[in-house]
Amino acid sequence: MADAAQLEDRLYDVAAFRAFLEARPDDERWELIEGIAVQSAAPRIAHQRIASNFERHLNAALRRLRPAWRADREVGIEVSDASRYRPEPEVTVIDALTDTERTFADRFYLVMEVPSASDRGRILESKLGFYRAHPHNRFIVIADQDRLAVTLHERGAAGSWASRTLTGPDDALVLGDLGPICTLAEIYTDTHLDPRRWA
Template identity: 35%
Template sequence: MAHEARRGGAATLSVDDYLALERTTGVKHEYVLGQVYALAGASENHNRIAANVLAALLPAARTARCRVVGSDQQLQPGNDLYYYPDVQVLCDPTDDDPLIKRRPCVVVEVSSEGTEATDRREKLLVYRGISSLLLYLIVSQDRREVTVHFRDAAGTWQTRQAVGMDTIEIGCLGGHEISLDAIYQDVLRT
């Protein structure tokens, strides 16, 4: 999700105060170690790509008895961390809090010039620490390119670039594959 640039020096907020803020304002904020960052609106391409990913994953998720949620679903990957990923796949039936998810198997961030550094550094490090996570996709909204971070069979994180006509395997959905054509349908042409 688009957000304002990370900055230091701001006053910190407790988790309880942050959660109260989220429940009472119409603006979403990410929370990182006491710092609160308002989320900016996203571009049409961003929204269409996120919707395409969600739509492409939904049939396989239903078959696998998993759920796919969009950017209004909060993720708590650590005690003092709360994000709003663009798409999450949830297969753990005990991850049942209606407001906050903690155990996704897939997280997708649609990246822009303003979010790319955070998506590729801060969030990559944080998301790799989620024990249930098997796949983290960073989807460019400006070019047909997806950075695929995945856990291999030994549990080691690997990275590859998906470009052109590539497909991406979604392991927790029974090996379902999503193509770059599906991700970028009606957004970016080859």
């Protein structure tokens, strides 16, 4: 993430943030976190491949098991105009019939973040709190781009969240009643962390 210090004197809600985005160049990527406009750095190729690999495997599973849902890349999340958050996760599971002319979704069931080193800490923790608070969300997937590791946060039947971290290439990412989606090796295919490169 780029340094947001120059923007911290102005707090936005989603409605004001939309107006801010309209004045920015199309090739910039911004998120609203705790009311602060935060610019994302250009992603590394590995970051993009990790997200696209997961999206492909997840959509294949959803078509079979939950066709009412679909996974999309870089969808803005806007739960209300008054919210102080508008994150843009790498992958978001939304209703399959969501209007494709929209630039955002207000309901989501899973998000994936592939944080850079500068995303970790307060920004990531703040996003996690926002994602956990959404009543429809069931899963948060955090994929490391510097080591083979994926942390899955899953909402339980009573509403509490549990997390576990997978680090083995053959470890399967299992999403509740959707079952196994893919292995870690499949998430990291064609990156510098691809275990097949060292086999």
